[in-house]
Amino acid sequence: MAGYELPEPAEGKPLADPAAVPEAAAELRASCDPAFRHGVVVGFDGSVSSERALAYAIGMARRSGSALIIVHVANRLPATVWAGCEPPVFVDVPDHRTEVLGLELACADHLSEVPWILVERGGDICHELEEVGREYEADAIVVGGTHGIIGKIFGSVAGRLARRAQRPVVVIP
Numbered sequence: 001m002a003g004y005e006l007p008e009p010a011e012g013k014p015l016a017d018p019a020a021v022p023e024a025a026a027e028l029r030a031s032c033d034p035a036f037r038h039g040v041v042v043g044f045d046g047s048v049s050s051e052r053a054l055a056y057a058i059g060m061a062r063r064s065g066s067a068l069i070i071v072h073v074a075n076r077l078p079a080t081v082w083a084g085c086e087p088p089v090f091v092d093v094p095d096h097r098t099e100v101l102g103l104e105l106a107c108a109d110h111l112s113e114v115p116w117i118l119v120e121r122g123g124d125i126c127h128e129l130e131e132v133g134r135e136y137e138a139d140a141i142v143v144g145g146t147h148g149i150i151g152k153i154f155g156s157v158a159g160r161l162a163r164r165a166q167r168p169v170v171v172i173p
Helices: 022-031 048-064 098-107 111-113 125-135 151-152 157-165
Strands: 040-043 066-074 076-078 091-092 116-122 138-146 169-172
Touching: 022 116, 040 048, 040 111, 040 125, 048 138, 048 169, 066 098, 066 125, 098 116, 098 138, 116 125, 125 138, 125 157, 157 169
Parallel strands: 040 066, 040 138, 066 116, 138 169
Antiparallel strands: 076 091
């Protein structure tokens, strides 16, 4: 299994916001492993549609000679109700699903053909997939389509991502 760890901030100082300081953005891009730069980002949660998206992304990465960045977005629940102009507070829920997915992926034979990394994030799925795509300068984001009442009521992740992403989005049914 391929892997990558972000460097610890020097002297306990927090890393700068890349949008605020151009030098920090250049440092962040330089800190990414070159093997994963311009790779294919795929959203994966273990569902059938995400497995289809993963299979397509593996083929896409293999054909283009690039790496695969598999992203699992952990659960976050609102801790407060929207109160006027104050944004809601989110609480990270312990999500051991990423560890289980990582073990399953490490044992998968079909991933042996491409270098890959599993990235865990917390928050809005669309925002986090696009953020990972930006950090790794991804060539594309691959997601599974949502079928069901929840996607029709709240809008699917694929639809929201396709409307706002700054890079190509491939939606696998």
